[in-house]
Amino acid sequence: MHQPSYFTLFPSFGINELTSKYSTTLPCSCTPIKDMGGFTIAQALVLIIVAASMLAVSTANRGAPQWPSRGSRSHQLPKCKEGPKKIIVGGSEQWRFNFTYTEWALTNGPFYINDTLVFKYDSRHSVYLLPNLRSFLNCDLSRAKLVGNVTQGGGKGFEYKLQEWKPHYFACGEHDGIHCNLGQMKFFVMPMLRWCRS
DSSP: OOOOOHHHHSOOSOHHHHHHHHTOOOSSOOOOGGGSTTOOHHHHHHHHHHHHHHHHHHHOOTTOOOOOOTTOOOOOOOBOSSOOOEEETTGGGOSOSSOOHHHHHHHHOOOBTTOEEEEOOOTTOOEEEESSHHHHHHTOOTTOEEEEOTTSSSTTOEEEEOOSSSOEEEEOOTTTTHHHHTSOOEEEEOOBOOSSBO
């Protein structure tokens, strides 16, 4: 009796492409990588790692309150050492073409609910809020929401307040997504909850 192989049971791992690359044959008809709904294995792994990291970071209770012992009547959160911040996106680089904003967001976090992101840019740029990770990875602006137009980035800049506990995907929407794709003008943040009171 023929036992089905692992690759027959789970055919969507792109084995055909791997077999042609390494000149090995496997007895299966597997779906190539390019037929995985537009995702490559690398993008799928990045998606899993990013989702797991966002979940771990956002639910971490760093600085969680020490609940009082039995004799104490107080059940209040400790007072916040610092309140919401205004953060200039990109720091001194501001919001411009050809700067790695994803790396900037990772090194300048964590961000918290009620923090405000300040986008300072010239009239060649804009700010869009993308609906999901897939749109973010592909710089697909078809369902994105314009939150900062080309005239709002001058002077004190355009401000966006992080009010919800969810991933926020930002990108520049100018030149049909070229600024997002080639110019690296995209990043995401997952604002954390503050475990303190104002």
